[in-house]
Amino acid sequence: MADVKISDGKYTRFKTGLKIHYESLYSTVQPVPCIGGKRYHVNDLYQSVGVVYLKTNRPAYRGPLWDRLESYHSILNDERVKSGKRIIEAPQGYGKTTLALQFAFDWCKQVKDSPMKDVDIFIFVQVKKLSHVKSFPKLVKRMFFQQDSKITEKNVHNILLKSKSVLLLVDVGREDIGNYIKEGSDLDRIIQGEVYPNFEVILMTRPLSLELEPQVKRLKLIGFDKKAQENYISKSLLDSNQAKLEKTKKIILDNPVLGDLCKVPLLFAVFSHLGHGNDNISNFTTLTNFFNEIIKSFHQQFRKHGALSEQFKHMDLFEGAHLKLNKMAFDRLVEDNDNAEWELDEINSLLDRNFIEKYLKTGILQLDENILVELDSTSDGMQYEKTIRFYHNILTEWYAAHYLVESVHKADELKEELQEGYVFDVLDNFEPSQVQCLYRFACGINSAAAKHIINYLQEYEDNVQFSMLCRVEQTGSVDGILQNIKEMFAREFQVHDRDSAFGQRTYIQLMEIAAREKICISRLYLNETFNTVCMYTGDIILNTHVRLPPLQTLESIWIERSRVYFLDEDIDGVFFYVSNCPNIKIIYFGNCFLPRSIKESPNLAILRERNVAVHWFPSVNWYYLNLTSRTWERNSARNPLVDRDYDREKADFDVLLML
Structure with a gap:
């Protein structure tokens, strides 16, 4: 620690006070608010949500590219997101506060493999309506040391100013940051880098629509994938009855009715804990039926764990009225x-x-x-x-x-x-x-x-x-719409770039219902919507950040991306997605430009084993990928695409890019 102009005793007292405060938060976590006296340490429950960061190393015409970080530790120690200021965006329920508590636990306990062990001072502030609080030392004093007369605002200021590293994590909550962090306040000046230059600042907020300075690293929490969902159930539902656990997994994980909602960690936790052992939701077929049981479970858990005072004897009156x-x-x-x-x-x-x-x-x-x-x-x-x-x-x-x-x-x-x-x-x-x-x-x-x-x-x-x-x-x-779904997916089905995120999620839910009902999805046409493939989950990430999971009954996929060069990693990503769709027989690439030859990879080997056809339509001509030589051949004649013709195709494509 740098030379601090207060006694080491004050410095130790300051850190101890912070740790006592954080322990009261992270040791009393309730994944469901109505489970009575049941409390957890955050570390007993925490399952890392997906974290992605905004990459800037590709041409603007391809749109924003979000790449996945390995874990929540990477937010602090990954060189790709190193910065004095980071913003973590997430919708409601995606785990911003839980992530902050896990950071607090790691810091307090000096967890060996966590980068938090190298942080000197950690300050976590939940800011909602804080617009009139101007002095940051006063804020820290009032929030953490109101009952400790031996820690003064001057002590707070000196410790924060002289400590070798301070991580400030601010949970803003809403998109309109200006409403909650008043211009000219200490907090605003910290964020702008005008005071306390030794601070690293992380702002956590709802999804943003505003432009940010280039030096601000932008991250997103993207929720639970299937692996995280399974891990959460196994970690949090401590039950010796393995059959009961597996039944809960099947109820919660395998029903497309819940698919979109189960990506939200807070809702997934509620569904898991209240659904565990609840036979009434084991055969639900609609979201309404399921949610009706969840609401009943809120009341039943209160009845089971709550102190039934006189005014709560007639519970049904409250549940219905x-x-x-x-x-x-x-x-x-x-x-x-x-x-x-x-x-x-x-x-x-x-x-x-x-x-x-x-x-x-x-x-x-x-x-x-x-x-x-x-x-x-x-x-x-x-x-x-x-x-x-x-x-x-x-x-x-x-x-x-x-x-x-x-x-x-x-x-x-x-x-x-x-x-x-x-x-x-x-x-x-x-x-x-x-x-x-x-x-x-x-x-x-x-x-x-x-x-x-x-x-x-x-x-x-x-x-x-x-x-x-x-x-x-x-x-x-779903019986009433099965015929509609069969007709919809019997022909080519398009997901267009003009479709909203809501529309795309609806299409995906219908496709997941089709897959569950063993209905063939003949051809999925991604019309200018393909962005990238998550190499962790195998999901295709669409232009709206909606995720398209692998589909068991999908037979062919057409990826149209005009005026876009596909790199080796893009191609391998598509092959990874297809390797998880066992019934795909044909891949089409349209109006984009692909490498002269395709790199060998385990995903290509799977396509070769399944004899998946790969077609490329860069222009009026089309080409067929020889899966053995990994080079292109001319349409049905199967003549190799020679360098001269490939270069001509590239020259024509470059002309299109300049139009």
């Missing part, structure tokens, strides 16, 4: 589908106090305390604002769906010629891509309302495929 909460959730989604929270005084005026207390105890609702205003310099404390929110936005959509059903159902009381207009007025409040669970839940809750909702969706071309998922919720099985 949530009409006011339904409307509150609906109204908040109309206002802002990403910010369903209320000030405590506001929600107290809308709901019964016993109701609020019960829903807080189940974990369905959460109470947050946010630093609101910095008091004057003589004050020993800060002013806090208490807010209440849903544990996750999907719960907001669940309760809002009940109100939506009631609203749409009123159409049946109108004359037939007025019904459609009324329903459209109600549903035009929402964009399906932003609240897809709201629509699916509503269709599963009430079949009469579902007919109106599905008719509404089918009026818009972009929502036709999504309406099929809503039909599954309405009927309770």
Whole structure:
């Protein structure tokens, strides 16, 4: 440690105080808020989520390329993301706070293989409404040492300034960083590098849409893949009954209805713990049925572990009487589908106090305390604002769906010629891509309302495929849409670059249903949507960052990427994906330019063993890959593509790039 102008005793006391604070956080983790007195150390649960970083070493016309890091340790020690300022983006529930607690555990325990052991001082600050707090030493003093009169703000300042390394991890929470970190405050100046130059700063926030300075390294948490999901179940559900564990894995992992949601670590944890040993969800066929059991489990866990005080004796009244909460959730989604929270005084005026207390105890609702205003310099404390929110936005959509059903159902009381207009007025409040669970839940809750909702969706071309998922919720099985799926995938099926991320996820869910039902997917055409292949999971990463997993019944794939040079690593990535799709017989590359010869690799060897045909269409000509020589041959004549002709194709392609 550099020369610190305070006693070593103060320095040791400072670090000890931080460690005591962090231990109280990382040793009391609850993967599900309603599991009673059950607490875990974060290290007993933590399963590293996928982490990717933004690469800049490829031409701009290919679009952004995100490459995977090996583990959460790589965030700190991988040379590719070394920087004094990093931003980690992740949607709600993707594990930002859990990652911070794992870093805290590693630092406190000096974990041998963790880069946190080399960090002198670690400060983790959860910033929500911190806009009026200007002094960073005062913030640290109030957050960590409010009861310790021997650590002063001056001590804090000197230790932070003189320590050889300080890692500051700031959980911002929302995209609009400016709302939470006031311009000119110490925190803002730290982030800008104007004060405390020895700090490394990591900001954790929701997905960003703003441009960042080149020196800022940009990372993303991309959630759980299948391997992480299996590891989490094995690590967290400590059960001597292996058959019971395997049953839980099958329920949670093997059903495409949950596929998209299970990538969200927070939801996957909830589903795993509440689904473990719950026979009622073992045969669910819809998202609504499954989620209904999850909601029941929140209440049952409270009944099992909670202290049943007098006001909670009649539990069923609380479980069913949530009409006011339904409307509150609906109204908040109309206002802002990403910010369903209320000030405590506001929600107290809308709901019964016993109701609020019960829903807080189940974990369905959460109470947050946010630093609101910095008091004057003589004050020993800060002013806090208490807010209440849903544990996750999907719960907001669940309760809002009940109100939506009631609203749409009123159409049946109108004359037939007025019904459609009324329903459209109600549903035009929402964009399906932003609240897809709201629509699916509503269709599963009430079949009469579902007919109106599905008719509404089918009026818009972009929502036709999504309406099929809503039909599954309405009927309770996929039987009603199997013929549609068969017809859809019997011919070439396109995923286009103009499709939204929501649309692409819908297509993938339908393809996963087809694969589960052993329905052939004849040809998948990725029209300008291919970005890269994750060499860790085998997923294709599309232009919207949506992940296309290997499909067991896919027979051919066409990858169209105009004006793009494919490198050896790109080709091997495609071969890796195909090696995990056992029924693919043909690969097509269109309008892109490929290497003169293909490098040998284990993935190419699999294609050779399966005799997979590889076709390339760089122009009006097309070529066929000889899997043995790894060189190109002219179409059906199978004449080798000589250097002169390859160079001519390249020259023509270069001309296209300049247009």
